Amino acid sequence: MTYRRQDVGVFKVISLEGSWRDMGRAYGESMRQELLDFYRLGVEEHLMGQLGRSQEDLKALGGGFFRCYPHRFKEFVRGMAEGSGMELWRHLALGALEVAAVESLVGHCSCVAAWGEYTGGGPLVVGRNYDYLPRFKDYGRFINALCLRPADGSVPVCIVGYIGTFYVTTALNGAGLFLELNNGMPSGGDLWYQNRIPNTLSLLSFLLDSSSLEEMEAHFLSVRAAFASVVTVCDEDLARCYEWPVFDVKSSPVVRPGLLVATNHFTNPNWGLPEPRDERSWYSVTRRNNLINLADNLKGGIDEDVMREILDTRIEDLGATSDYTVYQVVGSPKNRRLWLKVPHLTGWTRLDLAEHLGV
Structure with missing residues (x-):
């Protein structure tokens, strides 16, 4: 398992090599503080605080997506939860942030x-x-x-x-x-x-x-x-x-x-x-x-x-x-x-x- 992090301006370039579980674990461990900060801002303050989304709602939404993940991607996310110390459902809620935040059909791009x-x-x-x-x-x-x-x-x-x-x-x-x-x-x-x-x-x-x-x-x-x-x-x-x-x-x-x-x-x-x-x-x-x-x-x-x-x-x-x-x-x-x-x-x-x- 190899891990490398490079900060380029405000952006982070994370390079991982290994098994899917090991890559997820290394990512979660190295990015623990950033994951916690983003979870608090995006999920707790925005989804729960401003939009009124409940914990049960977010668990159901994130879990619903996760059920359809291919096995190797599930392994990465499980490893990420192990490395960060955050519960798996919190990672899944963060992963569903863009969908959960939608109040009306928004696209563009x-x-x-x-x-x-x-x-x-x-x-x-x-x-x-x-x-x-x-x-x-x-x-x-x-x-x-x-x-x-x-x-x-x-x-x-x-x-x-x-x-x-x-x-x-x-x-x-x-x-x-x-x-x-x-x-x-x-x-x-x-x-x-x-x-x-x-x-x-x-x-x-x-x-x-x-x-x-x-x-x-x-x-x-x-x-x-x-x-x-x-x-x-x-x-x-x-x-x-x-x-x-x-x-x-x-x-x-x-x-x-x-x-x-x-x-x-x-x-x-x-x-x-x-x-x-x-x-x-x-x-x-x-x-x-x-x-x-x-x-x-x-x-x-x-x-x-x-x-x-x-x-x-x-x-x-x-x-x-x-x-x-x-x-x-x-x-x-x-x-x-x-x-x-x-x-x-x-x-x-x-x-x-x-x-x-x-x-």
């Missing part, structure tokens, strides 16, 4: 990937806004990059997310596959199958078991979603997007060769769906059109620096970033590098992850 002519022949670069409840801006200091190198031969994965929340909405694996998830309910409906593995855990499995876009696509074609999502996957040369409701999956077409933009609605015409109205889709259409226009105007010169400028452009300035943007990521899959930013807390912070991913 945007992604833009550029390659080929849009990067002037340079490597693919991808940017994503993670949009959620404004309250989550208070949790910016609890974001970490958790790098896992399992002893079972899986592909190493770096997960970007909140401390103690073991699932994927943004991640990069050792094979150079970047993945990000957006809410797809404006087109796919709000059904949620609680007897299916949550998408956020299925995506972690996909990354652990894939070293190419072809392998990743095979997973999407084989697994039913628990809730509607729009998922972008990139390697160093190409990006693909999957529109993934609970009953099917289809690829989203690229905007033009070298440019893919994804927000919250489906764009594959074979669904037969009308374009949603902005007020019913968190301005999904406007955000998508704005990102397309920005990319077109910058065609031929989009690199990591320019992608950060694109994400820095607010929606009122014809970009996609808004007061709902709680953190942002720019990725270079070829270089195994990410840039993270929490608006109103940090500037762009560079994370070089090749060594952490065993590359």
Whole structure:
């Protein structure tokens, strides 16, 4: 079992190698104080204190998700509880924080990937806004990059997310596959199958078991979603997007060769769906059109620096970033590098992850 911690600005890069139980135990032990602090702020003060969620309610919610976890992920969470000294149900409540905090349907999130002519022949670069409840801006200091190198031969994965929340909405694996998830309910409906593995855990499995876009696509074609999502996957040369409701999956077409933009609605015409109205889709259409226009105007010169400028452009300035943007990521899959930013807390912070991913 090996463990390494690196503080980069406000962000923590945690690198673990070993069995799933041992990695969880080491994470829980080393991050005990941060886990306690985040639990008190997110669960006790926010969910219980402000929203009135009861302990029994949170136990049922977290336990319901946990029942569907694949065994290896259960082992990590159990190890985390052993290492931290916190009861397992408290870890599960923390893991369910984003779902438990929802008072109304909230989604947003945007992604833009550029390659080929849009990067002037340079490597693919991808940017994503993670949009959620404004309250989550208070949790910016609890974001970490958790790098896992399992002893079972899986592909190493770096997960970007909140401390103690073991699932994927943004991640990069050792094979150079970047993945990000957006809410797809404006087109796919709000059904949620609680007897299916949550998408956020299925995506972690996909990354652990894939070293190419072809392998990743095979997973999407084989697994039913628990809730509607729009998922972008990139390697160093190409990006693909999957529109993934609970009953099917289809690829989203690229905007033009070298440019893919994804927000919250489906764009594959074979669904037969009308374009949603902005007020019913968190301005999904406007955000998508704005990102397309920005990319077109910058065609031929989009690199990591320019992608950060694109994400820095607010929606009122014809970009996609808004007061709902709680953190942002720019990725270079070829270089195994990410840039993270929490608006109103940090500037762009560079994370070089090749060594952490065993590359």
